[in-house]
Amino acid sequence: MEDQKESLHKITTTLALKNEEIQNFICCLKQSLQNLEANSTRVQEDLDSEFSSLHSVLDELKEGMLTRMKQERASRTYELQNQLSACTKALESSEELLELANQTLCSSEADGFTQAAKDIKDSVTMAPAFRLSLKAKVSDNMSHLMVDFTQERGMLKSINFLPVPATPDILVSECQVCDNTITVIWALPEPDPKIDHFILEHRRTNHDGPPRLREDYPWMVVEGIRQTEHTLTGLRFDTRYMTFRVKACNKAVAGEFSEPITLETNAFVFKLDSGSSHQNLRVEDLSVEWDSSGGKVQDMRKEKNRTNSPMHSPARTAMMSPKRTPSARVGRDRFTAESYTVLGDTMIDCGQQYWEVRFDKESKAFGAGVALRSLGRFDQLGKTSASWCIHLNNWLQQSLTAKHNNKARTLDCPIPDRIGIYCNYEEGTLSFYNARTKLLLHTFRTKFQQPVIPAFMVWNGSFSVQTGMQVPTIVLSGQKRNSGTSSSNASLT
Known part of the structure; x- marks a missing residue:
């Protein structure tokens, strides 16, 4: 009976998935039909627009060519008419002289003949007819303005739809x-x-x-x-x-x-668990600020936002990682006394993870690293065997130390304002880097017996965390080079 139920349950699950797949495909087909209608209308409108544009270009070209022909005709007409008028006047003058010469030849008066002949000779010498060019100034040939659209007509006939680029x-x-x-x-x-x-x-x-x-x-x-x-x-x-x-x-x-x-896109994503934080820490998503007013302000804020807590939001519930678990809160605060600590909401139990934290170097104290989930309420980071961290002390003089199990090693390096944290769970490696230069600050080598979780502390200061980051290539390269060497930090592990 149980086997049959299990088999039927598998069949039902498979059928439900197939139904969902078919429904998604139906939605895609309906969307494709809508897109087809819209795209068809668009390309038709584009075609009308292109042909209208082509007609406009042809009309403008025709208008320009007609204007040039009219201007050429008008210019030549003017030249020929002027030349015709000048020739007509010269001809009239020449005919008058010819008639006068004939009359003089027919005259019988000997006394006036000599003078008349001399006057006629002078008039003929100055006559316009002998200064005229008897060649037309312009040609009546307009063949240079003829057109032949044979090639263009062939090009127009070859107009076709543009070839669509191939799909990459x-x-x-x-x-x-x-x-x-x-x-x-x-x-x-x-x-x-x-x-x-x-x-x-x-x-x-x-x-x-x-x-x-x-x-x-x-x-x-x-x-x-x-x-x-x-x-x-x-x-x-x-x-x-x-x-x-x-x-x-x-x-x-x-x-x-x-x-x-x-x-x-593998990366380590987590948020800060406000439910685990000390009452003097104001936690907003991935940012933390010291709040000296303490529990009253925190309680008012938490009560106000209780229903909107990321741990209880529908989006958070839908995407909840199996490694994210609600904090096991004891009393009013997970951490208390001088353990100004807040934990991440995602455990690390495998793989290589990386995240970065930016902190105020003027903070009186700051720490970042990892801890076991069992870290006590009063425990401070690095002072028990359940936590490993890098710690900034800015109380009497500024110093940077690596802490674990209440042992500390002073780090002789400039104090960065941004630290990268790398954790290789299987190899038991926890390394700290200058996040900007990727310079190695310190490495713990141990064997994690339980899952660990990102942990932070701050006193009189603030910090912010950046998650969703992959392990930088330069960090992986450095880890490979150092994997065969013995740890110089064995006294702290």
Whole structure:
């Protein structure tokens, strides 16, 4: 009976997952239909606009050519009419002289003939007819303004839809995820000189595989990429994966998106557990500030925000890590007396983890490291066997020490304002770095018998924590080089 129930339960679970998958696909199909309608309308409008633009260009070209022809005709007409008028006047003058000469030849008066002949000769010498050019100043040929659109007509007939750029392929094996950056590399099926740029879209997700229609995070767009790769920097990996897709664009049209690929973004993400904090610490998400007013203000604030506590919010409940457990609070405060401590909300029981903490160097005291969950209410970081930390003392004189089991080693190095903390649970390594230069400050080597949890303390100061970080490459390289050497900090482990 129990076996049958278990089998039926598996079948039911499988069927429910398949139903969900089909529902997601149906939603995708409906969305595709809507997109098809909208895109069809858009391309039709673009086609009308392009042809209207082409008609406008032709009309403007025709108008310009007609204007030039009219101007040429008017100019030549003016020249020819002026030349015609001058010739007409010269001809009239010449005919008058010819008639006068004929009359003189027919005259019988001998006395006046000699003078008349001399006057006629002088008039002919000065006559306009002998100064005229009997060649037209301009040609009546207008063939230089003829047009032949044979080639252009052929080009117009060859107008067709633009070739859509090919769909790129993201080369998953060449993509890199390291140092909180992601380099995505892709390639086209074949070179295309008409490609102008690429568009890359990415979004965070907690699901492996192709993106779902209903995702918690929107697509983020990176435009104008000229190369076939792009690097995203300054990321905070607060989800397990990131999904990417890319498309190619020419001057006028974009191609289809590539098949989405999902890259795993392993990083250590935690928050500060305000329920574990000392009453004099004001905890806000990943920031802590010393509050000398103590428990009354804290109690009022916690009571006011009790229903909105991150530990009880729907989003927190939905994404709760199995390593995150509610604090086992004893009495009013998890820590009390001079243990000005607050813990993270996520345990470390495997793997390599890294986080950073920025602190006020003017704090009277500050500590950061890891502790067992069983750290006592009155225990101070580094003063018991249940905690390991690096400690800033700014009371009488400023000093930086490594503390564990009530033993301390003074660190001879400049005090940074930002510390990187690296924990390799399996190897029992806990290292502290100058977060800016990645200079190693100190390494504890031990064997963790129980899961550990990030732990911090501050007195008369403040600090903030940055999570969602991968182990920096330079830290991993340094750890590999030092893995075979004996620890110089054995006295503290």
